[in-house]
Amino acid sequence: MTHGAHPHVVPRHPRLDPLADRYAARTHGMKTSEIRALFSVVSRPEVVSLAGGMPAVTALPLDAVGSMIGDLVSGMGAQTLQYGSGQGDPRLRERICDVMALEGITDASPSEVVVTVGSQQGLDLVTRVFCDPGDVILAEGPSYVGALGVFQAAQARVRHVAMDDDGLIPEALEEALLDCRANGDRVKFLYTVPNFHNPAGVTLSEPRREAIVALAEKYDLLIIEDNPYGLLGFDREPMRALRARNNRRVIYLGSFSKTFSPGLRVGWVLAPLAVREKLVLATEAQVLCPPSLTQYAVARYLDTQPWREQIKLFAELYRERRDATLESLAALMPPGTVWTQPDGGFYVWLKLPHGLDAKLMQPRAVNAHVAYVPGIGFFADGNGREYMRLSYCYPEPDQIREGVRRLARVIEAELDLHSTFDAVDTGSFRAIGRPDALDSGTTIVGPANSDTYEDRR
């Protein structure tokens, strides 16, 4: 994050902005995400970062991938270095359909796929195509911080819908839909991450998938299914996507960032043909076309490398790190601390003992050389202060254990501080990571306590 070695003079007071009265309305609401704000901190080597969501790309066969990409440029420079189509490379779109088939989407046509600069761009395109300022988007509480940034830039209003350990709660969704209807709100879509949710770490259960698709039919609801982690399950085959259950009401977002490489920025949208047409026009106005080189690299990777085995290898690696995280949490966290039990993906969602504030605690954690993302970044409505997201995807298991140890000490110190000044009730939460609760399988809390998760727009 250095600004380089140039000795040029730059304005010292960027806040004194002569253009301040000229920005668009959407610009005034833009703010740095909780994650981005941490970047300079977590890159310090002495800090164990449980903050970032960086995949373990060094587990890739880098030599093979390097020579594969080098050969692509040497042998197909006229294509890989040239402009491509706005919709994306046809060959890659075919292979994307093969990938989606692993999650039960067997009726997708390459003509319905738009390749994007990561699925982030896919979400931005969908939002631009559908949302006017003031429109309402339903989203889980908590929700992916990058999605909230997109919705804010579109000047849409986010209404959070409660979730629990089985993911989004259908009854809460129906209540939100009825509320919005009563208010005259235009609900443009439900945004959901059904598998290994970011940041909550939970997965939408099979019966709830059916229930939510049924609600979409009943209420004429469009669903944006964001699924970057679906193939990274630890214990079972991938679940059937929402899109596999309904091809008219579900727009599906996919990504190679977690199954191959985020630095290539290759994602996609699968949408009904009429929507796909709009998305192509929108992406042409935004980037003309996605990079050709990175698209060819992914297509060639899928054609020539053992990508299914590589995904299994990634999942095995993340499972070890998940285990290190959950075991350390269970062993070290003080009573009153609770967390979710992910069986795939990158994240654990942790709730602090009552009265603690993850955002206020953050400077002390960084002083103790451990970093996390405070929960408030994952809510559009200011909720989430008691929560934090822990990422286990990037650090080695030993680092994770050390990081959790440091974090536990910080929390304990906070609790001591609090109990000195006021009697904090630390007993009202069940510590799900503790051995006595681990096997009970009931009433795991985390991201769905009604008072924290209800919509407080």
Place this chain on the structure above:
Amino acid sequence: MTHGAHPHVVPRHPRLDPLADRYAARTHGMKTSEIRALFSVVSRPEVVSLAGGMPAVTALPLDAVGSMIGDLVSGMGAQTLQYGSGQGDPRLRERICDVMALEGITDASPSEVVVTVGSQQGLDLVTRVFCDPGDVILAEGPSYVGALGVFQAAQARVRHVAMDDDGLIPEALEEALLDCRANGDRVKFLYTVPNFHNPAGVTLSEPRREAIVALAEKYDLLIIEDNPYGLLGFDREPMRALRARNNRRVIYLGSFSKTFSPGLRVGWVLAPLAVREKLVLATEAQVLCPPSLTQYAVARYLDTQPWREQIKLFAELYRERRDATLESLAALMPPGTVWTQPDGGFYVWLKLPHGLDAKLMQPRAVNAHVAYVPGIGFFADGNGREYMRLSYCYPEPDQIREGVRRLARVIEAELDLHSTFDAVDTGSFRAIGRPDALDSGTTIVGPANSDTYEDRR
């Protein structure tokens, strides 16, 4: 542009769109650009395409570039395949400052640079940060078609400003500013392509650069300087950028698409620090970060390859193609046809004899196996029917000559048809490509005849 070999059934009537009432207001105005609509036609091998703006990437040392990129991935996979910062790689931003110094921008700091997915994304970001629906953007008439797409998506109104062979006319700019002030229009910025204009092929003269920067001061005007072609001049050193003359009122857009490779999609924005902050937030909401691999590829290319010599080689190649174009036009075009004389870049702007319509003529041109882009695509206001853009960047000189020959025959046939039915006055325009006019250096027409170029919002 094939949709792949999958036998899946796709809806046959995408116009029957069940979501038709759900799109955002901006989506209803989106339409396929004149250029994109031609893509399937111009890729047919029997067609000489003078339509696309594809650089001659095969003139690159593909083996060297391929092994350079392969080595990057093998040796630096942990960086090149990983997420990067939203603002872009610091090393690349330093090198971008070196590139801009070639056009007199010597005070740029890497901290003021944002790397983008092509300069198209840069323009989209700037527009999103500044423009609310209904805001006015001033732009040359004609203007870059991709910019018009961005402005349309932002629901901004474009007011064209007349240009001639010396580029944008300062008096016309001042008139437009006064008009807008009188109307109460909020002018957010002037968008201009000062060098080797796309599509007009003309370059803003030195005195006009000074005049336009002075007008920006006088009228508190922000200028977006879009400069993808500035280093591709045929006859002289690059001209001093507008940004080199004023670092507070000019936001500069640059690109490696024409000097290296468009398939990497690496461009940039240079903006005052306060604006740069907004742009970074906007790009994070749009794509998270630009692709790492392509950024490292460009930085390494600038570090290790003779890129200045490569640009000279490109310019020499394009100069030959420009010569083939202008010589063929002068030899073959019927009287009444006029065109501009680019001394750099990719494009010639041609005006048909009075009464002919480039859009209506297009099917007959395609039948005759030659393609161009009709002029109306370069106007937001429906003007430009008599014009077309001819690109000489991609075809070999012999193909260019054949393409111009076919085009001349099509125009002659149109004229015959017209003169059969009504007496068309084909003598009222000076054919600037004809030998008697070539050396006169006076009153070159093209994109600035008052009746076509005045603002007709």
